[in-house]
Amino acid sequence: MKKFFVFVLLLFVGIQLSWAQADIISVPDYVKLMKDKNTILISARKPADYKKVHIVNAVNIDHKELYNNEPIKSVLKSPDEIAKILGAKGLNESMNIVIYDGGTGKYSGRLYWILKYLGAKNVKILDGHIDAWKAARKPVTRIPTKVKATTFTPNLNQNIIVDLAYVDKVKSNANVVLVDVRSPEEFNGTKESKIRKGSIPGSVNLEFKNVLNAKKMLKSKEELAKLFKAKGITADKEVILFCETSVRAGIVYLALVTALDYPNVKVYDGAYYEWQSIAANKVK
Numbered sequence: 479m480k481k482f483f484v485f486v487l488l489l490f491v492g493i494q495l496s497w498a499q500a501d502i503i504s505v506p507d508y509v510k511l512m513k514d515k516n517t518i519l520i521s522a523r524k525p526a527d528y529k530k531v532h533i534v535n536a537v538n539i540d541h542k543e544l545y546n547n548e549p550i551k552s553v554l555k556s557p558d559e560i561a562k563i564l565g566a567k568g569l570n571e572s573m574n575i576v577i578y579d580g581g582t583g584k585y586s587g588r589l590y591w592i593l594k595y596l597g598a599k600n601v602k603i604l605d606g607h608i609d610a611w612k613a614a615r616k617p618v619t620r621i622p623t624k625v626k627a628t629t630f631t632p633n634l635n636q637n638i639i640v641d642l643a644y645v646d647k648v649k650s651n652a653n654v655v656l657v658d659v660r661s662p663e664e665f666n667g668t669k670e671s672k673i674r675k676g677s678i679p680g681s682v683n684l685e686f687k688n689v690l691n692a693k694k695m696l697k698s699k700e701e702l703a704k705l706f707k708a709k710g711i712t713a714d715k716e717v718i719l720f721c722e723t724s725v726r727a728g729i730v731y732l733a734l735v736t737a738l739d740y741p742n743v744k745v746y747d748g749a750y751y752e753w754q755s756i757a758a759n760k761v762k
Contacts, residue, residue: 501590501736502696503602505614508576517574520567522585523608533578533608534617537567537625541588541725550752552723557596561630564596568625571598571633578604578611581694583686587729591745597633603732605695638731640718640744642752646759649680654716656681657709658750659726667761674754676761678720684709686726689733699737706734716742724749 503511511517512535521528521536528538544560545552554560569575575598579585586603593601604611612618648654658665658681665683667675677683688705691697697705711717717740719727727745734740753759 500696500699501602501732502605503576504605505610505616508604509616511574511576514574516572517576518569519604520569520575520577520586520589521608522577522579522589527580529620529622531608531618531620532623533611534619535623536578537569537623539564539567539589541585541592544592550748550755552725552749552751554592554595554747557632557634560592560596561632564593565630566627568628569598570628570630571596573598573600575601576604577601578607581607581609583607583690583694583729584726587686587727587732588725589728591638591728591731595635595639596630597635603696603729607694609694638744640746642746642748642756645678645718645720645746645753648716648718649678651716653714654718655711656746657711657717657719657730658683658721659686659719659730660721660750661685664722673722673751674761676754677750678753679760679762681720681762682709682711684711684730686721686730689730696733696737702733702737706738713738713740716744718744718746720746720749722750 512519519533519536521532521538522541523532523538525538525540532538543563544555546555575593577586577589586607590601590603645656649656656678658677661669662683662685663669665677689697689702717734719730721727724745724747731743731745734743754761
């Protein structure tokens, strides 16, 4: 009986430790959790890709389901609307939520940030995504996962989201750094675009891809610290992330907050798309 108690205790401690580290989880650590009834796996890949193949038991959530596109493209729906969608997908705010995508970190990062904004307590991204899962010879399927609807109760974290008025107010503040995570070509205005070229005045460019290594895994703490420091993105400043629609900002948010413990990181949800849509707003 005593041995059984010790075993259960060690198992519990092991599960807790796997959730106590930076919000990235390895394939072996997820395998230990996947049968836990309070753990749910989310495929953030496009619905068409999910239908072709997905990790067994994964539920598909397309980030585009969570947006309004009028008047501004890809701006979040109301918290209640998003919570209703998440609940229908079998999520509640107290679950252990693991997310993966095709490897770019874009879509998983976006869902990660949205879930943290809505108050989900335990959210992680699968390191290496579906490629790492396949490389480990773990099961995949084409059969959609059946879910039981539940209730997701939002508890908003307003400290991690900002709007256009706020960005306009602080863009020249020396204690604030605006980080455009688009490609250098988008930032410099050398890429063809249907919207005004350029970026928000005063912003610095650090493409989101740079937080991942060649294996599509989050870089080490030391590598990330060097990367951000070189751009003047330091922990003593308020950091505001954005891209064209801020889809790409989520994975950078995760790196700063959970790997480097930056205390004041926000995402501008309206992003450059909203900023440039107002004629009076200058672009650089």
